[in-house]
Amino acid sequence: MARIKETDAVTGVDTTGHEWDGIKELNTPLPRWWLWTFYACCIWAFGYWLVMPAWPLVSDFTRGYFGYSSRANLTEQIAEAQARQSGYLERIAAADVEGIQQDPELLGFAMAGGRSAFAVNCSQCHGQGAAGSAGYPNLNDDDWIWGGSLDAIHQTVVYGIRSDHEDTRVNDMPAFLRDEILTRDEISDTAEYVLSLSGERPDQAAVERGAAIFTDNCVACHQEGGVGNQDLGAPNLSDGIWLYGADKASVVASINTGRGGVMPAWNQRLDEATIKQLAVYVHSLGGGE
């Protein structure tokens, strides 16, 4: 279409040459500032293509003159963070757990590191707040099956419980029903006695019968009065804390099967400094001895 330049008399602006029923469109130019911004953005875009990673290729991409890479930056930042922490980590690896707790600087570092290591490795079973659940001990309380001192906690974390490590903490409570050591009635009476250790039971006759069975079968590990033995990993039955539940059915089930929970040996998965931080952190949760 031939372009005939026409200027609108009222506004002094050129028209586009389009006309609809006598209405003409003004060809109002774009504001100068807008145009310059647009040109600047174009120039910027070309520059960006050259210096930054921009174009996808078949199996690669253009890397750009600056060679910027967010992945490389991340790797670098992680390396920097590790370099910053390495001084502390070396000192923690060299110190014993008691020493860490006495040094406020190391303690602060270990608490923070222990908290994050706990969240990554331990919280799946023991819970985010280390409150545990049935079968997974609560680490906040003052009842410890294998001991709650720093060293005992450290050893538990390193070698695990019934793990595949040769130095693992291990004990075997018989499965009294499955292995046909006791009858169902005897187990019921024993459970009555065990529950009576930490509270009143109405069925005194059953408790007395259970006491005799307990003396014959359980005292060797759980000790007289069911106070337990941390060296053997025999839980205290006379306190208010129950790993598998405080009701009779749970206690009966424990006697029936012997339970036998498992914890991995963490020295195969974590380094010594991390394990020490974990031990310090768990000890600090409120139940440490």
Add this chain to the structure above:
Amino acid sequence: MVDQPRAKAYEDDERSVERSEAFSVNRTERRSLYKKREKIFPKMVSGTFRRLKWIILAVTLSVYYLTPWIRWDRGPNLPDQAILLDLPARRFYFFFIEIWPQEVYYLTGLLILAALGLFLVTTLAGRVWCGYSCPQTVWTDLFVAVERLIEGDRSAQMRLESAPWSAAKIAKKISKHAIWLIIAAATGGAWVFYFADAPTILHDLFTLQAAPVAYITIAVLTGTTYLFGGHAREQVCIYMCPWPRIQAAMLDEDSLTVTYRDFRGEPRGPRRKNKPDESLGDCIDCNQCVAVCPMGIDIRDGQQLECITCALCIDACDNVMDRVNLPRGLIAYDTLANVDLRAHGGKARVRLLRPRSLFYLGVILLVGAVMLISLMSRSVLDINVLRDRNPLFVTLSDGSIRNGYTVKILNKDYGEKQFRLSLEDMEGAGLQVVGSDPDSLTVKSDRLAGFRVFVTLPLSKLDDESRPITFVVTDLSNGNDSRHDSVFRGPDQ
């Protein structure tokens, strides 16, 4: 170009009145949304209001540039700058007041007071903020003064503008813009002094050791000052600033504003002195009011959004009236109600106490009193108690229940302090602080310290699944205490 760069003498016996061919930039026939900015060449004027504006300019600029250099001794380890916004440490120092991040509502209150004060002043005296103390006005005034110093007054500037490029013109333009940029840089430079120790950062700035953000801030403020004060000027007031639109809500017919008394001035027209022309009013149409206007408007067109009430047209008109032996005040500060009264021969009245002004005054007093009371009763000791949520509670081997808390003690004083942590109305409860003795918790000066706290309660003391618990932190040096309520939880019962 607004008008012809010439001024013809208007002969009048032995004395002369200068006449300018000045046209307002906002006349109806010149208004277009797509209009290019018309450059304004405000003419120099002398008089009462010009003097007042110089004084306010000097005072406000001095306050801005000198305030960061005021020192205020706060003791060791604390900055000795009277007004300091310490962003990295998250503190705001204002003479004897030190504001922590959680007390930022004091700053909010201060801003609310400033806004209400502006509303009240606007209601009473119109746009005096715009005319005298707005930074845009003050810096533009300064830039215009520099422009006049180098390029001369209005007519000289117009001649220079239309003159072809020459060495002299280039030299003048370069020196003008150079001085503008120096002023702009000093403006941005002074700004960063409020955010760091002024002598230190001054040294660091020149030795290139200051933080990049300081240089970026200075660069941005230099750019905006140069652009707004040197180039955009009245465009900022007319197109960018919301205040001209908002202030209409505060003004009424009893607010002070710059008025042209048209009943006296019209019909306007030139004539000779001592030869009264009965058909003409007092306005001799010399256009001096237009020529001096920094906004480029004609006050005789009536009230306009563009008018910042700087009152320079009053000075210009009064000077002219003196020369032609007519009474001053053809253009004057007045209220619209009074202009109407005077036009009908009535007597002017001053109405300061109006429902609007009383309302603003009342709100200002209320907000001020609330702020003052809260500031006076502000404690230098603050505690916060965060309850452990996971686990909610821990059953201990003896059957008792233990809850964990994090008690945060905020010592806003300038010295290290010892505190005692205790529980209120908790018989039989055990209180244990990890790593410390509850009877002597040490918190360093100006610091927040967090303590892990375990509270143990026999199950028999817990009647419900939860009960309220109150922590009391006592300042051992003076016995002041601060309380915080929380909850102690046990198993479902």
